[in-house]
Amino acid sequence: MIFKNFTAPRLERSSFCVAKRSKKAGVEDGNWRPKKIKFQWPRSETNFQTKEISLKRCIFEAMKRKVLLIYTGGTIGMEKDYETGSLRAFDFGNIFQKLPEMKLIECEVSVHPFKKPLDSSDMGPQEWKIIANYIGKNYDHYDGFLILHGTDTMSYTASALSFMLKNLRKPVVLTGSQLPIGDLRTDAKENLLTSLYYASLYENNEAVIQEVTIYFEYKLLRGNRTLKYSAEYFDAYQTPNYPVLGQSGVHLNIEKDFLWRSETEENFSVDDHISTDLLFWRIFPGMHLEHLLQMPKMKVLILQVFGSGTIFNTQKTQQTLQLLRDRGTEIVVISQCVSGGISFGKYSNSNIFTKIGAISGHDMTAESAITKAMHLLDNPKFEGNFAEIFSRNICGEVSVN
Numbered sequence: 001m002i003f004k005n006f007t008a009p010r011l012e013r014s015s016f017c018v019a020k021r022s023k024k025a026g027v028e029d030g031n032w033r034p035k036k037i038k039f040q041w042p043r044s045e046t047n048f049q050t051k052e053i054s055l056k057r058c059i060f061e062a063m064k065r066k067v068l069l070i071y072t073g074g075t076i077g078m079e080k081d082y083e084t085g086s087l088r089a090f091d092f093g094n095i096f097q098k099l100p101e102m103k104l105i106e107c108e109v110s111v112h113p114f115k116k117p118l119d120s121s122d123m124g125p126q127e128w129k130i131i132a133n134y135i136g137k138n139y140d141h142y143d144g145f146l147i148l149h150g151t152d153t154m155s156y157t158a159s160a161l162s163f164m165l166k167n168l169r170k171p172v173v174l175t176g177s178q179l180p181i182g183d184l185r186t187d188a189k190e191n192l193l194t195s196l197y198y199a200s201l202y203e204n205n206e207a208v209i210q211e212v213t214i215y216f217e218y219k220l221l222r223g224n225r226t227l228k229y230s231a232e233y234f235d236a237y238q239t240p241n242y243p244v245l246g247q248s249g250v251h252l253n254i255e256k257d258f259l260w261r262s263e264t265e266e267n268f269s270v271d272d273h274i275s276t277d278l279l280f281w282r283i284f285p286g287m288h289l290e291h292l293l294q295m296p297k298m299k300v301l302i303l304q305v306f307g308s309g310t311i312f313n314t315q316k317t318q319q320t321l322q323l324l325r326d327r328g329t330e331i332v333v334i335s336q337c338v339s340g341g342i343s344f345g346k347y348s349n350s351n352i353f354t355k356i357g358a359i360s361g362h363d364m365t366a367e368s369a370i371t372k373a374m375h376l377l378d379n380p381k382f383e384g385n386f387a388e389i390f391s392r393n394i395c396g397e398v399s400v401n
């Protein structure tokens with residue numbers, strides 16, 4: 001089913017309660033600064049032009065929804081220092097001054113900023129755990145979660161969270177921007193405001209989005225299928241191997257058929273297990289693969305190979321990979337192509353992988369393969385061998401059943 005052709009509520013000037021801070025509202029947690037800013041706005045059914053009753057209901061329900069906004073850093077929360085010309089983080093508590101339109105959106109937002117905003121190149125396993133556990137702690141108190149994040153590693157964080165947040169039944173949306181929020185031509189405003197709509201979208205008292213997504217430049221995307229492909233254009237993310245989940249134009253569309261639904265009856269939980277005992281290696285013509293043998297033993301090697309899974313067909317290649325396997329290293333193979341994936345056996349130059357018992361990463365992104373391996377490696381909650389578990393489709397990250 002496709003949600004289509006419904007218009008987002010027209011924004012109106014309205015009275016709203018003044019942003020207030022409460023010491024009690026936040027949770028002291030590592031990098032967290034407790035701060036809660038809450039605002040509400042009036043509801044007006046006359047603001048809607050929808051073609052489908054169910055969609056209308058869906059938006060009306062969204063009005064009452066509570067969204068937890070977690071601000072981690074990145075360009076979206078920066079402003080230009082006109083003396084030095086460089087970008088610096090601004091106090092996110094002032095977001096309502098920077099973006100007065102936020103006061104007009106029809107949901108209730110609590111803002112929890114990182115104590116020290118981070119460039120996303122400083123985000124990693126520790127921060128993913130903090131975010132996952134914070135969502136876990138607040139899961140019952142909010143209807144949706146919005147994470148503001150630097151764009152450089154947003155796909156890693158989205159992928160990691162998709163594995164850590166088990167049986168998610170509420171929306172988790174990540175967004176950021178290419179230009180700072182204070183910039184005249186900023187993309188931050190649209191990204192943030194529409195993300196709030198998606199993070200609060202409910203129908204028949206059920207969240208429409210029940211997975212980790214990225215919303216960026218008019219597109220809602222499955223988080224663990226994304227890659228950042230442009231450092232220049234506003235349209236910075238793609239999911240080459242999965243359809244777009246939703247699009248915002250004059251109407252907010254949702255492609256309901258493509259949304260992820262957990263098949264188990266199990267309740268939501270957080271499993272923040274992450275191991276970093278792995279290596280990612282991109283091959284190139286003329287490379288000396290045997291250099292890998294000089295490195296300390298790693299538990300998982302993710303090898304990014306050519307096309308649909310080929311590698312130089314030499315004795316040395318076979319010997320090196322076999323030696324790594326004999327040392328107990330799991331080898332996951334993914335493609336250097338951003339679209340399509342691995343197909344062992346298609347060319348004879350991929351047979352070597354079958355021979356040594358390598359694992360196909362199929363059409364997974366590098367970000368997803370890395371964070372999935374990190375999550376599954378030595379994870380006591382998963383029974384079975386690594387190859388078998390890794391080959392499963394856990395939360396829509398790969399096109400296998």
Ligand code: ASP
Pocket residue numbers: 073074075076118119120121149150151152153176177178
């Ligand atoms: N370097 C920034 C970051 O990823 C870039 C951005 O936010 O767009 O944190």
